Amino acid sequence: GENVEQHPSTLSVQEGDSAVIKCTYSDSASNYFPWYKQELGKGPQLIIDIRSNVGEKKDQRIAVTLNKTAKHFSLHITETQPEDSAVYFCAANEYNDMRFGAGTRLTVKP
């Protein structure tokens, strides 16, 4: 079943603002945490990932943080642009399977 919880389910921000999406997982042995972006009618595309040996990773306007003690990780998007509008999924390798959150629909208003 689904062991990764993702919040919020929808998020609306003004262009230029930051967006934060949070996920929690349950398997303390999880060590790989990817984030995917899915545009309408397309398959998910990896945007950033993090492994459990680091606490933070950045790639231009996107960053991911990981708190292993609390078993949660977050996606941060700064200086949002309309083309960031999409559904974002977090995932974690739990109990040998990749488990996905339910998704966050991000809308960036111009």
Place this chain on the structure above:
Amino acid sequence: DGGITQSPKYLFRKEGQNVTLSCEQNLNHDAMYWYRQDPGQGLRLIYYSQIVNDFQKGDIAEGYSVSREKKESFPLTVTSAQKNPTAFYLCASSWSRAPYEQYFGPGTRLTVT
């Protein structure tokens, strides 16, 4: 170009008919997966395969069947036993089973009436 392809993009079937969704990858990945995506829900695993001629059930395998006769191909058959088959189906592949990045295909939207 390396990648993963699914066909067709849209598929329409009548109730009671079996239908097969195609998935091909040229990434030389060992592992392949099928997921089902319903509106407002995450990806649910139907079947996965770690190697040719071997596959395992995922969380929602009932009413589905797969085969893995070639490394590049992992077709999914939606049988008439699947109670609610209308959904968006995604195929993915990775070097090996978790914890590796999964590459997704563009998806097939199946509508059964």
